[in-house]
Every structure is written in structure tokens, then in C-alpha cells.
Amino acid sequence: MSEIPTKYDFQDNESRIYDSWEKKGFFHAKVNPGGKPFVIVIPPPNVTGILHMGHALNDTIQDILVRYHKMIGEETLWMPGTDHAGIATQNVVERKLGREGLRRQDLGREKFLEQVWLWKEQHGSTIIRQLKRLGCACDWERTRFTMDEGYSEAVQEVFIRLHQKGLIYRGNYIINWCPRCQTALSDEEAPHQDSSGFLYYIRYPLEDGSGSLTVATTRPETMLGDTAVAVNPRDERYKKFIGKRIILPFLDRLIPVIADDFVDPEFGTGAVKVTPAHDPNDYGMGRRHDLPFINILHPDGRMNENAGDYAGMDRFEAREALVEALRERGLLEKIVSHDHAVGHCYRCNTVIEPYLSKQWFVRMKPLAGPAVTAVKDGRIKFHPERWEKVYLNWMENIQDWCISRQIWWGHRLPVYYCPRCQSKDGEAGVTVARQKPEKCPVCGSAEIVQDNDVLDTWFSSWLWPFATFGWPRPEADSELKYFYPTSVLVTAQEIIFFWVARMIMAGLEFMNDIPFSDVYIHGTVRDKTGKKMSKSLGNVIDPLEIIDDFGADALRISLISLTSMGQDVYLSRDKFEYGRNFANKIWNAARFIQMNLDVDHLPADPLAGFSDFAEMPLAERWIISRFYSVEAEVRRSLERFRFNEAAGLLYDFFWHQFCDWYLELAKLSISENHTQQTLYRILSGSLLLLHPFMPFLTEELWTRLCPSAGSLMTHPWPAALPGVIDRELEGEMGLIITVCGTMRNLRSRKGLSPRVKVKVRIFVDEAGKRRILENNIEYVKYLVNAEEISFSEENQPPSPSVVSDVISGCSIFLDAGGEINKAEEEAKINKRIAELEEAIRRKEQLLNNPRFREKAPPEVVEKESAGKKELVEEREKLEQVKNALSR
RNA sequence: GGGCGCGUAGCCCAGUUGGUUAGAGCACCUCCCUUACAAGGAGGGGGUCGUAGGUUCGAGUCCUACCGCGCCCACCA
Numbered sequence: 001m002s003e004i005p006t007k008y009d010f011q012d013n014e015s016r017i018y019d020s021w022e023k024k025g026f027f028h029a030k031v032n033p034g035g036k037p038f039v040i041v042i043p044p045p046n047v048t049g050i051l052h053m054g055h056a057l058n059d060t061i062q063d064i065l066v067r068y069h070k071m072i073g074e075e076t077l078w079m080p081g082t083d084h085a086g087i088a089t090q091n092v093v094e095r096k097l098g099r100e101g102l103r104r105q106d107l108g109r110e111k112f113l114e115q116v117w118l119w120k121e122q123h124g125s126t127i128i129r130q131l132k133r134l135g136c137a138c139d140w141e142r143t144r145f146t147m148d149e150g151y152s153e154a155v156q157e158v159f160i161r162l163h164q165k166g167l168i169y170r171g172n173y174i175i176n177w178c179p180r181c182q183t184a185l186s187d188e189e190a191p192h193q194d195s196s197g198f199l200y201y202i203r204y205p206l207e208d209g210s211g212s213l214t215v216a217t218t219r220p221e222t223m224l225g226d227t228a229v230a231v232n233p234r235d236e237r238y239k240k241f242i243g244k245r246i247i248l249p250f251l252d253r254l255i256p257v258i259a260d261d262f263v264d265p266e267f268g269t270g271a272v273k274v275t276p277a278h279d280p281n282d283y284g285m286g287r288r289h290d291l292p293f294i295n296i297l298h299p300d301g302r303m304n305e306n307a308g309d310y311a312g313m314d315r316f317e318a319r320e321a322l323v324e325a326l327r328e329r330g331l332l333e334k335i336v337s338h339d340h341a342v343g344h345c346y347r348c349n350t351v352i353e354p355y356l357s358k359q360w361f362v363r364m365k366p367l368a369g370p371a372v373t374a375v376k377d378g379r380i381k382f383h384p385e386r387w388e389k390v391y392l393n394w395m396e397n398i399q400d401w402c403i404s405r406q407i408w409w410g411h412r413l414p415v416y417y418c419p420r421c422q423s424k425d426g427e428a429g430v431t432v433a434r435q436k437p438e439k440c441p442v443c444g445s446a447e448i449v450q451d452n453d454v455l456d457t458w459f460s461s462w463l464w465p466f467a468t469f470g471w472p473r474p475e476a477d478s479e480l481k482y483f484y485p486t487s488v489l490v491t492a493q494e495i496i497f498f499w500v501a502r503m504i505m506a507g508l509e510f511m512n513d514i515p516f517s518d519v520y521i522h523g524t525v526r527d528k529t530g531k532k533m534s535k536s537l538g539n540v541i542d543p544l545e546i547i548d549d550f551g552a553d554a555l556r557i558s559l560i561s562l563t564s565m566g567q568d569v570y571l572s573r574d575k576f577e578y579g580r581n582f583a584n585k586i587w588n589a590a591r592f593i594q595m596n597l598d599v600d601h602l603p604a605d606p607l608a609g610f611s612d613f614a615e616m617p618l619a620e621r622w623i624i625s626r627f628y629s630v631e632a633e634v635r636r637s638l639e640r641f642r643f644n645e646a647a648g649l650l651y652d653f654f655w656h657q658f659c660d661w662y663l664e665l666a667k668l669s670i671s672e673n674h675t676q677q678t679l680y681r682i683l684s685g686s687l688l689l690l691h692p693f694m695p696f697l698t699e700e701l702w703t704r705l706c707p708s709a710g711s712l713m714t715h716p717w718p719a720a721l722p723g724v725i726d727r728e729l730e731g732e733m734g735l736i737i738t739v740c741g742t743m744r745n746l747r748s749r750k751g752l753s754p755r756v757k758v759k760v761r762i763f764v765d766e767a768g769k770r771r772i773l774e775n776n777i778e779y780v781k782y783l784v785n786a787e788e789i790s791f792s793e794e795n796q797p798p799s800p801s802v803v804s805d806v807i808s809g810c811s812i813f814l815d816a817g818g819e820i821n822k823a824e825e826e827a828k829i830n831k832r833i834a835e836l837e838e839a840i841r842r843k844e845q846l847l848n849n850p851r852f853r854e855k856a857p858p859e860v861v862e863k864e865s866a867g868k869k870e871l872v873e874e875r876e877k878l879e880q881v882k883n884a885l886s887r
Numbered sequence: 888g889g890g891c892g893c894g895u896a897g898c899c900c901a902g903u904u905g906g907u908u909a910g911a912g913c914a915c916c917u918c919c920c921u922u923a924c925a926a927g928g929a930g931g932g933g934g935u936c937g938u939a940g941g942u943u944c945g946a947g948u949c950c951u952a953c954c955g956c957g958c959c960c961a962c963c964a
Binding site: 230262264280282393494497524562574587593637755849867 | 892893902903911921929944961964
């Protein structure tokens, strides 16, 4: 054994321990037909990522599961990797170039991509290093990147297969356009944010001079793209206008007044300007009524040549200018405040524009069907369950997925065009293939160009549970067969649609099986005011700083203890003191035990059975029984994803049972064999149970205590021992704890310093209880620092200088000499009697209710009447003590 | 417009299928540097569980409505 130092130096230990685990290959899993696999794929962090508290929580949960399942003997694999994060990464590198005064266009596609790869080589493993600092037991040998060669092959294969099935198509539709990133986005990538804006009421003059129609809009600048005004066909106010024409101000374009059911007569004026190229609803009307589609925007958000005098202006600048011009011409009826939700780019937060453009889409309805079934029939379970409804709601209303992006960093579409055919017909000369065709299959031209777009990052992420194993290459089959489907997916709520839902669809489509059986959705990490942590708000707590200051174990156990199933976590820096203090407690307890251990008496295996269990004193049997009870409860909690509950059980056991009571009692018999054995075994066992939560500290102590036992990481979880969990014995110890508590309370009531010895007399008329106390009186004597404890045959204070209380049928009389404040004592007893009486009254009420006796289960009735009996006895004894006191 | 979560001690939160007098941690008060730990030990005060009804022998827990706070989804310009 090597001596445990006074202070735990986590700074040094953590990296050293982690390296040794990694070197010994503990994180690596392989196909093991004899063992049950347990597999988690990490939600791949962005390659640009740096560890934030969301990761810390997410990865701690996964690490707990992984370490626990490894300990219970399963072939456990945690598959790590990173995501190329198309737009995010491209933005990072573009910003870097920007500082050098360069745009990506200055470099050209190829040179720019070289720069991104270079950046990836230099910075892409930052997040991996940080995961290691957290302690994550990932199988790093398998680390994947979504743009690895093999992975890219999977992406391409999926595109081609879906295209062959008719599930991928190209078309001209309104998509979400980010004018800053200058790319299309999926609906999920353009989340709506509530914003307070205005509703502008604009008069559109009728061609025949008979007046005007007023329309309401939140985006007045789009009027330059208007090709109609629509009213509801049943709207009496407007019937007479249908078919007339309007002169669009500024452009003097003649546009028709059309009738469409879509228009809500209640909203605004009941007349809607129709901009088919810049609004999804208007697009629909445009198609229904065969209206022209006029694009008025450049890709960067400036107005284009179709915007007349406003061409070249930024969209928001144009809005202001137009409103001013309308006002001058008397065409602006009014402006009303109006709150509405506006789409924003999830990468740069720019207001997105609905934009008509030709993009590639995945037809989602056919994929969604099986994914709905898999959840409905219970093959995939969400924890907590409520997310199932969110998932199903999205799945059942699924829209087609826009997958093409006008950026450079990503998987380029395996689509090739023949420019010659294209120039004749935009839909002709398109080839989807693994390789660039030699010549155009239509006209035979050898001039072939690849599509410039890349795929949505999530179009690669959704393949993660099987592409990481090498799918679709045949050599991946044996691993896929063993490790797929994976076991649990751990992620945050924000990512259910982006990723979880799509992985389920992809798994069912390409593997013909679910990708995982359980989805654990944890809460969002927020600051203490409830705001999401973000760099721009400046409210982040950096997990690495916490690791530096408190240790990774403290970070982990604090985070886990704070988060009950699926509930958001409100963090502040001081909350990590909880874990730091706990780590310190464990360290010191272990140090104390080691200082007192006689190595010669200890078994080689700290978890060997207790052959002499029945002969052990109460305290030993009690803590052993408690340990194995807690082991079972922790196991049960972990199996049900109740991580905070498991952590709480261990905290309470270790601190408030093992340290507060057993360790104190052990001091009485510290050199005896049974105590040595018990200290050693319960401490070692506790380290095992704590290991998934606090891997570093527990490993460090374990190797110092059990140098021959190997690493804690590969040691089996303590197996349940038959016959050591004993409720009766726990009750006996419970009586001692209660009695000590009361005696200590009496001490404190007399204001005695801990070093003052007291004399205590106990009156207890119940033989069983008396025997328990008599047999274990040395414990009580020690725990309350009594010089003498005796038993009285009558229920009254032995002398006037005594303070008294009654608990669990025992009257306690404590004397440390000196005077007592008689009035105060009586008041105390009276207060207690009053409390008891109130409790008795309530019990009586319950027991006297015939319907209670009739309907409640017999064991409850029995419990209640036994409870009442105890209360009554306690009150009687207190009365007697009180009477004796006043004599 | 739908859907979800939360409201329990001064603060931050647990509370598993309804069942003794509702619990931690932090903070607070008293005592203690007792040879594991002051990042600690012993003791203590503090809550009509958001409000109002209902179901039930019994409600923090189930139902309904309402009041606050937060989140998600949705093509009302």
C-alpha cells in the first residue's frame, strides 16, 4: 500500500490516471461473442467545438453509463468522434481569413478547403482533449470524423440510394435563405424567434381609379415582388374587387386581385399582398393562380435589379426607404405594433429570407412512417417519456428536407451536369453517380461539371450509429452485427429533430433496424437566472475552469446531483463546492482508514465474502447491510436513468452513514479483525460504486489501498451478497442512532462542550429495546461522550440536575452536574407533549373513521394503529417525567 | 393557435406506483480546531407544498379551472 497524502492533488492525478487507462487499452471494445454488448455513440461535437457545460453534462451521463456497464461485465463501447459542422466550421475559417483581409472567393474553392483542413488538423482535436480531461472513457482508437474517407463514402451511398428510390429530388421552392451565410437552410436550421415588429398598412390604388385596397404586411420591401393582391372569396367587403387590377406603386406594375381561401378575412384588412418568390404562402397562391414569380433579392440580402430605384439597397434599408416614400405619397395608412415570430439562422442569427431557389430535397414522409412505428410500439423508448409526444408530433407533420447548401466545406453532392443539355432544358443532363461520368448520357458531351453545393451537415450525422462502424463496406459487417443497434442515446432536447429523429429514420431505412433502444434526453444547462449559457451573453461557466479549480470529479458529481431526470439545470459557480467537499470527504475518510489498517489482516480481494458475518458486532453488520442495500438501489436507479438519485444515495450512504456513524464506531475497535475487514471492504466497495461518477479520485484511492487488485475501471461491480441485507438489524442500529441523537440534543440543551463527560440513565420498559441498548451500550457511551450509562427501573429523573426526553419508548436522563433551568425544561417537555397530542389526535381521527378501516389495506391500518400506540406511550412517559420533575 | 415543463424552507432543488409528524445542499443560529476531514464535527430554527375547487378512508403526489414563470412547435400576411 502506498500512503495516501494529506491533500488530494487532483491537478496532477487526473491526467496521469487518464493516460494510464488509455495506455492499458481499457477504453477499447471489440467483438466479443461471449459478452453482451453495450454501445453508446457520442453526439459528435462540432470539430470547432470547445467544451461547454452542456457537453460536460451530456458526456458525464454517458461516461457514467459506460463505466457502469463495463463494471457489470458488458462489452462496452463508447464510440467517439467529431462532426465537420459545415457552416459553423466554414464561418470560423472565413473569419480567420477575414482578419488577414481575405475572402474565401479570393482563394477559390480548392485553396479554401485546404485552409479548412489545415485548421482542422491544428484545432480539430481540442474538444477531444477536453473530453479526456472530463474523464470520458471513449474508445479513441475508433475516433471518427464525418468527413473521413469511409464516412464520406457512406454519405454518398445514402444519397444515391435515396435518389434511386425517388426519395431525393431537385426542385424550385421557397427555402430559408441566410443572406449572411449565403446558403439555403433546412426548416430546423431557421428557428423562429419572437420579435416585436410592425404591421404596415399600405394603400394599393386600383387601375380603374375607383379607389384603393389596403393591404397589411410586416415586410413592406417585398411589395416590389408583388404579383397579386388576394382576398377571401367569401369576404363580402371585397367580392366586387375580384378580377380588377391594381397599379403596384413605384413600379407601376399591373397586378390582379385574386380570390383564395387561404386569406383570413379577420387578419389585417383581409386583403393580402402576394409575393410568390418571397413567402411560402404566397408561393402556394402563385402556383394556384399561375402568377409570375419575381425575385427581388440578391443572395446577400441586397435588393436586385427588379427592385427599381431600390436596387442595391440592403433589405432593411429598402424597407425604411419604402415606408418613407409611401408616407410621402399618402399610401401609408398606418403602422401598428405587431409581435410575430421571425426565422433566424441558427449559425449566425441573421434574419432569414424566404427565397425561391432550386435545391435538393429528401422526401420525408416515406421515411417517417417506420420511425413513428418504432416508437409507438415501444422498440425505442424516450426518457423521460414526454419527449415521445414531441417526437411523434414532429414526425407526423414532417416536411421535406432541404439538403443542399451553397457552401464549400462538406460532402459535395454526387451530382453531375452536362452544361450543354442544361442550357436547353434546366432539368436535362443531370447524373447522380458515385463517379464523374465520362460523358453526358444524353448528348455524349465530355464536358461534365459536378454540382457546386455540399450536403447539410445533418445529412451525414444521421448516419452516425452505423457509418461510424464502416458501413456500407462489407468488412464492417461483423462489427455492425455485434454493435448495432446501439443501446442508449444521450442528448439534449434541442437536437431531437435535427438528429435523433433522423437517425431513427436512417437506421430503419439503411440497416433495417432501430439505431438505439433508449433515448435519454437531459435538460439544458442554464445560468442561475434561467438563461441559456452563451458566449454572447457572457454568462458561461467554463467547465475547464471548474476542473482546474475543483477537479473533474467534483464537476461531474455536482452536475449529476443537480439534474433530476430531464429537468433543466440552473448553474452557478458555487454549486460545484458540493462536489469538491464530497471529494474531500472521501479522500479524508480513505486516508483515516488507511492510517489504521494493518495490511497483514486484509484479504487480497477487497470484495471477498464475509464468512463470519453472523458473528460480527452490530455496527459491522449494520454498515454491511446498508452497503448492499444501497448497491441495489443505485443499480436500480442507474437502470432507470435516475442519475441524480443514484448520486444522492451514494452521497448519503458514504457521508451520513459510513462516515458519520460507522467510522466513529469503528474507532472503538479499530485494531480488531472484524473492524479492519469491514472498513477495508466497505471503503473499497464504496469506491467501486462511486467510480462511474468520480472516476479519478476513486481510482487514485483504490490503487493506494488495493495495489494488487488492478485498476478500478476493470474491476467488477460489487455482486449482491445473499443474506447480508437485514432490515431488523438496520432497525436495531436505528434505535441506537435515535437514542444518541436525543442524548446529544440534551447535551446541547445544557450547553455542554463536547469534551465534558456526562452521566446518562435510560428507562425502557420494552425488553427487546432494552436488550439492544444494553448489548451495544459501549457504542452509545462513546458516541455521546458519556462516562457512564445505566438503566433505571423507574421512569423518573434520578436527580434534579438532569435533563430529560423520551424517544422511541426510551426515557433519557442526562446529567452533567450543575443546575438546570426548570422552567425551560418544562416548557420544552410541554411543547413536545403538545406536538405528540396533535399527532395522536390526527391518528385517532383517521383510525376512528370506519371507512378507513374498511377501505385502506390492512397493513396500512395496522401501521397506523401501531404508530398511534407508540405516540401514546411516548406521551405517557413524558407526562410521568414531567410530573417527577415538578415534584 | 397547439403542446410541454416549472411554482415545495431565506436561496437552489429532491420527493419513484397516493399511505406515519414533507427531505437534502447552501445560507442562518448555538457549541466545538475531540489525533480523517474547519472544504469539518454536534445540535438547532425555518415550509398551511402557487390559488380555488374536485376525486379518495387518505392528496405535495390524481382530476378541473385559474394565477405567475419558462420553453418548444405552427404558412395568419
